Structure formats: structure tokens, C-alpha cells
Amino acid sequence: MRVYTPMISIILESITVFAVSYIFEKKTSPAKQTFIHLGAIVLAIVSWRVLFLANQGIQSAISGNLAAQLSNFEASTRFIFVNGAYELLVFAIIYGVYRLAQALLTMKKVTIKSPNWLMYVLSPLTLVFAVLAVVIPNLL
Numbered sequence: 147m148r149v150y151t152p153m154i155s156i157i158l159e160s161i162t163v164f165a166v167s168y169i170f171e172k173k174t175s176p177a178k179q180t181f182i183h184l185g186a187i188v189l190a191i192v193s194w195r196v197l198f199l200a201n202q203g204i205q206s207a208i209s210g211n212l213a214a215q216l217s218n219f220e221a222s223t224r225f226i227f228v229n230g231a232y233e234l235l236v237f238a239i240i241y242g243v244y245r246l247a248q249a250l251l252t253m254k255k256v257t258i259k260s261p262n263w264l265m266y267v268l269s270p271l272t273l274v275f276a277v278l279a280v281v282i283p284n285l286l
Contacts, residue, residue: 162194
């Protein structure tokens with residue numbers, strides 16, 4: 147289960163991000179677009195977590211090993227909402243940096259479809275946030 151659990155969570159998160167990524171392609175006003183994008187991020191976060199809990203439930207029924215997230219209602223809701231809020235905070239910061247860079251490039255009249263260099267900045271930043279999200283709670 148130790149290898150399977152992270153693997154399935156990565157797969158489920160990838161599937162939900164792929165599913166909601168089409169929402170990011172819609173062209174609307176910038177204010178609406180920001181709310182639509184943040185809503186899509188929330189949808190992806192909640193849906194992969196719910197799918198993960200469903201998978202854990204199936205695995206518990208098959209193997210008899212009860213996952214920590216399913217041990218009680220509080221643990222399940224904490225996994226979805228509290229941990230999901232941490233994840234949302236990380237993605238909101240990344241999205242804010244992306245939109246800020248996009249706005250600065252637009253103000254300078256630099257015409258590029260998407261700032262490809264930004265992924266090289268945001269990917270390591272995401273890794274740092276992920277490591278901190280795992281390490282800091284274990285230190286407390």
C-alpha cells in the first residue's frame with residue numbers, strides 16, 4: 147500500500163487537472179476568467195480528493211486495511227477540506243504569480259502567447275511548496 151497510495155493519488159490528480167484544464171481555454175473578461183480559473187482549481191482539488199477517498203474505501207473493503215483518511219468522518223473531511231485548503235493556497239499563489247507576470251508582460255506590450263520561461267520558475271517553486279507542506283507538519 148505504501149507505493150500504491152502515492153501512485154494512485156498522482157494519477158487521480160493528473161486526471162482531474164486534465165479534465166478541468168479545458169476550462170482554462172475559455173476566453174472571457176479578465177475578472178470572470180480569474181474566478182473561473184480559481185473555481186476550476188477548487189473543482190480539481192476537491193474531485194481528486196473525493197476520488198482518492200473512494201479508491202481508499204474500495205481498497206479497505208478488499209484488503210481489510212482501513213486507511214487513515216477513512217478512520218472517521220473528521221479525518222475524511224479534514225483530508226478533503228483542510229488539506230485541500232493548503233493545496234488551494236499553494237495553487238492560488240502560483241496562479242497569482244502567473245497572472246502578475248502575464249499582466250506585467252501585457253503592460254510592456256510584449257506579445258507572446260504564453261510565457262514559457264514562467265514554467266521553469268513555477269515548477270521549482272511548486273516543488274519547494276510541496277516539500278514544505280510535507281516537512282513542516284511533521285516538525286510540529
